Amino acid sequence: MPQYPSQQPKNPRSEEENSRTLGAAAGGAILGASLGGPAGALIGGIIGLLLGETVNGEKRKQGRK
Numbered sequence: 854m855p856q857y858p859s860q861q862p863k864n865p866r867s868e869e870e871n872s873r874t875l876g877a878a879a880g881g882a883i884l885g886a887s888l889g890g891p892a893g894a895l896i897g898g899i900i901g902l903l904l905g906e907t908v909n910g911e912k913r914k915q916g917r918k
Contacts, residue, residue, distance in 0.1 A: 870909045877905030 878901040885897020 866909075870912075873909060874902060874905035877908070878902040 878898045881901020881904070882894045882898035885900075886894035889896070
């Protein structure tokens, strides 16, 4: 199925960026669960997700993926 320009994502993400973000979220959830139980897992996952996105943004600014 062809994709028209309006259907293509504006900021396509590489597989490496997705893996980095998901890995950071999973790591944060594991750390949060070990420290604070289920609520800690949720908060840790969110914090890990944000940190992973921050790293991706910094690497994009430097011209790396």
